[in-house]
Amino acid sequence: MTNAIHPVDQKLPWGRTLIYAAQHVLAMYAGAVAVPLVLAGAIGLSTEQLIYLINADLFTCGIATLVQALSIKNFIGSKLPIVQGCTFTAVTPMIIIANTHGGGAAGLQVVYGSAIFAGIACFIISNYFSKMLRFFPPVVTGSVITIIGLSLLPVAVNWITGPNPAAADYCSPSNIALSLVVLAIILFIYRTCKGFLGHISVLLGLVFGTAIAAAFGMVDFHAVGEAAVLGVTTPFAFGLPVFEPVSCLIMTLVMLVTMAETTGDVMAVSSIVKKPMTEEMLTKALRADGFSTALGGVFNTFPYTAFAQNIGLISMTGIRSRYIVATSGVLLMVLGLFPKLAAVVACIPTMVLGGAGLAMFGMVASSGMQALSQADLQKKGNSMVVAISVAVALIPIGVPSFYSHFPQWVQLIGNSGITIGSIMAIVLNVLLCEHKPKQQEELQAKLSLQ
Template sequence: MTTTAAASVHPVDQKLPWGRTIIYAFQHVLAMYAGAVAVPLVLAGAVHLSTEELIYLINADLFTCGIATLVQSLSIRNFIGSKLPIVQGCTFTAVTPMIIIANTHGGGAAGLQVVYGAAIFAGIACFVISNFFSKMLRFFPPVVTGSVITVIGLSLMPVAVNWIAGANPAASDYCEPTHILMAALVLAIILVIYRVCRGFLRQISVLLGLVIGTLIADALGMADFHAVGEAAALGITTPFAFGYPVFEPVSCLAMTLVMLVTMAETTGDIVAVTEIVGKPMTESMLTKALRADGFSTALGGVFNTFPYTAFAQNIGLIGMTGVRSRYIVAVCGVMLMILGLFPKMAAVVASVPTMVLGGAGLAMFGMVAASGFQALSKAELHKKGNIMVVAISVAVALIPIGVPSFYSKFPTWVQIICNSGITIGSITAIVLNLLLRDAPEPDEEKLPFSRSKDA
């Protein structure tokens, strides 16, 4: 390919040398792995699955994450998938409804059959209505886009902090100073590499920080690799491993509501990634992205996993490294499929200490929020209405982050929407923009402290 031809290809569609592609892709795997396995971990304990069943869920999840990522980044016949560098993973929005559905129907494998039936139904519903849902794009001017991206970044921050502090406040090592210092060291390593190095090394600063941090943690006795020896050599995911799906009407409707919320989150994520990679977002692109969510969610119901959405932490990684090729994300999808087939390899990745991940997460998630600030610079923030859109949408989005139980006494359907800071923040930004965009500006000359024209 000539230099002129290469320059005409958008960075999203560029194919990089294989060596670098594999390294960049592995960086994406490390960035999203903890989030990818979190959903099966939480759900398995809540619905009383055995350890063997949990391991199977994790393998199935990784394998289907890979397929979903390939579909989103490469597309199927230019009809399903956005052709953007988006890593797909299980959405946390569905966790509480899935636990309720499973336990209402007996828990265990019997409960999962109802969950998977609801997931298949909701995935198909998402696929069918994606063309109509994408009409929302016209409600995303720069002030809404910037607010949504900022909310995504701020909503992810507690994830990184919890990785550092520990998941269980009752644990003896919760907020252990050595863990916090290790996270700070990893962040410092990433920043030094990012500041001192150029080119390739700078682009893999997160990967180098994770690797160096893990080696230091292992030397200090803060890493545990015993799971690698205990993991099976091979794990095959088969359809309907827990039994054939059960399509219970109320559960199907509840999961469809979850998918509507997930579609709103995906819309925000697509807005964020297009802003970061510099590729104009179109209604057709959003429709194909939402179809991929629906397709992957229905496929997850077949392969014993859960509803899928875009992973925002990988969007932050793209913003930080500047590497925008969707083919790198596609290779990440292949790696996830391999990890799902070979549990020992997955165990190696899982052995990265959470405080090490947290140090890197602070940089990646902060980059998403910074991209939101950058997008807001294109909005007319001198207008009082636009300032109010940003102020209130961000404030409302932070409510469930600051007080997770804030909506606990509301109906379940309200909790599904409002407990997601990204969803409620996005909805608030859209509604306020519609209400305030034509609001009259105050007459400056009538304000008590306005400057005179001669000043």
Template sequence: MEKSLHPVDQKLPLGQTFLYGLQHVLAMYAGAVAVPLILASALGLDTEHLIYLINADLFTCGIATLIQTLGPCKIGSKLPIIQGVTFAAVTPMIMIGKNGGLTDIYGAVIVSGLVVFLIAPYFSNLIRFFPPVVTGSVITIIGISLLPVAVRWAGGGNPAATDFGNIPSLLLALLVLAIVIVFYRCFTGFWRNISVLLGLVAGTIIAAFLGQTDFSAIGNAALIGITTPFSFGLPTFDASAIAAMILVMLVVMTETTGDFIAVGEIVGKEIDKQTLTRGLRADGFSTFLGGIFNAFPYTAFAQNIGLISLTNVKSRFVVAASGVILIALGLFPKLAALIASIPAPVLGGAGLAMFGMVAANGIKTLSKVDFNGNYNVLIIGVSLAMGLIPMAMPNIYSHLTGTMQVIFDSGITVGSLTAIILNAILNKGIEKEPMQEKIGQTDRI
């Protein structure tokens, strides 16, 4: 009976499930803790509060991942999607925090989560605006937009540092990339599927011998860290802060739709309106929990889509195991410190392979698109161009403010909206004639 299940619903042996899940955690960990690091720095929080924010983020991220993958009470897509804090909310949260403190942030996060949960059934109607030409464009944009993250890791993590891009960092990143490729080429089955994990472990060991790894944080970290609701005080509800966060979450919902479709293409499962509704509800409910547990807005983490493609491990229970590991990392800071000791160049080498695979899947989807008698070439070209502008020149939209800046600063969002709008305008009615002709042929038969 197990063999008849869709690969997404298959359960693997416990040991494999854990290792595959750990691989997902290692791939997304740096991105998961980046937001609390940025927020704490911007608001001038001390180290103790920073550590608490990281623990709360990891703990809630794990719960959100379990909800998304297991789908309890019709909440969650039941897809292999790991949840993480969205970067789109960073700037608004900093602005809100500077004006009203953390309690204003959490009040806005709670309300915006409830709004996302309630409007999910209506927002999911967007799924009909995602034919293959839009889907392929969006997946390609997601992959290419993620590549700068891998490049920053490969250079050392901090572009402002004087040693960013030094030869040892770049060589280490390239070595890890080579190790991943060799493992993937020479191994089969289980060992091929953990090629990224093996690359990360091997790269960290090599970095340790070269003196590029710092394990001191493990000794300094606490043994246990408990996240309690409203640790920074009861949430306060400022109207302007709530409005700003709701607008951000509307943008995030557009990105999440693209992520769901990308995962659906990779695992071979159709993303229908009901699946999208459940997935968006999980985002809303997890964001609501984030406001309660001193965390942040949560969404599908695009970084892990490439890992699914690279390893071909499609089971949602593997990603559920990632959720359990994330909860453990949130409860045991020493474990989190161990994961955090992986050098940025090591992550960069693995990231180049993973994120490149996302873009490759987008190109694969576009290869199935019909380019005769329509405007698909123009749609793809313009949407890719619009999506890559923020990546090529991050400050180009610095004079925009409010909602417009949030939308245009996200290459995934602006590229997706461009593809949807152009397809709706330029290809309107074009695909109806061939379909009617096929129906006529069927009738004649």
């Protein structure tokens, strides 16, 4: 009988750990700063305030990631290699809350009050929310993981094309060509190199892609010179939080939606790293979301969730250690403290990130399909669960305004393809499939171990 350490709990040499951790940071950086960028412009913050928000966001992202990967007294945090970041689900509600209460710093005080309240609520109800795990047999698990991957792919495409259709360089052939070169570099390294080099194929693709972009004058380094050397995040920098009842309820609903997304993300990571998913593990992961969201309200940031961007990186590289992800949390904290370093990372062109994103996000979808192979799709109802849940999840991706005439709470749920697709998979599984709880549990455990 052996007491082999699970790959999730293995500690690698420090040199490799730092490089793998840097790869995680580069993969998620654009997504990490997207929320403060969008919010600041929508509620009328100054450039100085935006810079402060970005620094605070990176710093708190690091703390949240450390909590999720390492755990606090084995009570908060899943001990899985999960990178935490601000959820985009909360952006629209936060903009509405802030602008309803005057915008700017005054609006942020209400946003942070509602975030603290919602984070505490999430922490309290996580133990009950995790009971949903019994509604996730392999057909639902596979559908949800597939939906996560397919929902992320448009993010990579937008990185390549640019977000603004009116921009002169939108869908520029040179941008598309550069992203394909990056993808080709990653695939070449992944296919031909073994061991360490193969595991950092995404990092090398980003480095070579940025170097090529710089050679053609496609990288702007001005922000590095203009960035401050040191930026310290202090609690309640925009004023004490305001706990406005309606805003607190809205943000709590946002966290319920986020908890559903986190459930799918944790399931995906659990399947990829071959560590059986348990109700206790999910509860601890959701507690970490609640804790980090409340902490974000104190440190001038926003609701946190598992970052699906990094799930594909784990699947692609096969490096499963949570200590690598914890190290990436430390690096994020350093970037938050030293804005000049963060500005260097920000110089990576989005089309370079897009080329890497195609590979990483596609791997998430591939993992979902692998999970579905463990479900009996010939069995009555199973195929329909997959078909309808995936189809419904793709609606807001294909037509973002599809739910625009529905009530706000419907839009909140429907506009997240991951959330609406996951709910649909659970409901259809209950309605259409035959249920034998013991066999489902055995199959779920078998899926996680394979």
